[in-house]
Amino acid sequence: MRVLSIDTATEAASCAVIEDNKLLGEITFNFEKQHSVILMPMIDNLLGSIHLDISDIDGFVSSKGPGSFTGLRIGMSTIKGLSFGTQKPFISVSTLDALAYNLAYSSGIICPILDALRNNIYTAFYTFEGEDLKRISDYMVISIDKLINKLKDEKAVHFIGDGTGKFKDILKSNISGSYFAPCHLNFARASSLGQLGLGLLKQGIAEDLNQSTPIYLRKSQAEREYDMKMGLISNE
Incomplete structure (x- = not known):
């Protein structure tokens, strides 16, 4: 095929x-x-x-x-x-599944991160079971601080995606078992x-x-700006 x-x-x-x-x-x-x-x-x-x-x-x-x-x-x-x-x-x-598959057969947790602006990221957690990629979390949009809190005790976390350049330092300093994909795999x-x-x-x-x-996972920028204008959400 x-x-x-x-x-x-x-x-x-x-x-x-x-x-x-x-x-x-x-x-x-x-x-x-x-x-x-x-x-x-x-x-x-x-x-x-x-x-x-x-x-x-x-x-x-x-x-x-x-x-x-x-x-x-x-x-x-x-x-x-x-x-x-x-x-x-x-x-x-x-997109997150495809990013995780770039790191096929890695041990530990694979964590693709895409920049969602305002210190937020799109992410999900994956592992490989034999030749099969398994997603072990929901698709999420969360803050980088919440991501660190979820992963700080893991022994091995492989990060990949366009958010790695922006957040590498804070992830590395807070997650001792963090590893980062080379640049040619970060899309x-x-x-x-x-x-x-x-x-x-x-x-x-x-x-x-x-x-x-x-x-x-989240509303568009135009939708968020409209909601803020109408007082439906706060400007955070």
């Missing part, structure tokens, strides 16, 4: 084509690019480089967040459009996303194009 996967949940944009257990190609940009401008050219370039047409793809995988509201909408709508146009199945996978690679999605599609698991929505 051959799948096309994309991740647009953060500032990085990534697309990949996987055929069973073989990565045919992957393109990633992580430099102030607008996803709405570069995503389709990235997909076209990738398919052309590996001599495939969109009709050669058997299924599609999209990131569903959490992450950038705009980026997620662009990515998921693009993949849904391709799925609808080709009548091929579609599945979405959490959700489309290949990791695709591998997880491929496994689901092979099991016959697919999503309804009309029902599938991103995982936001």
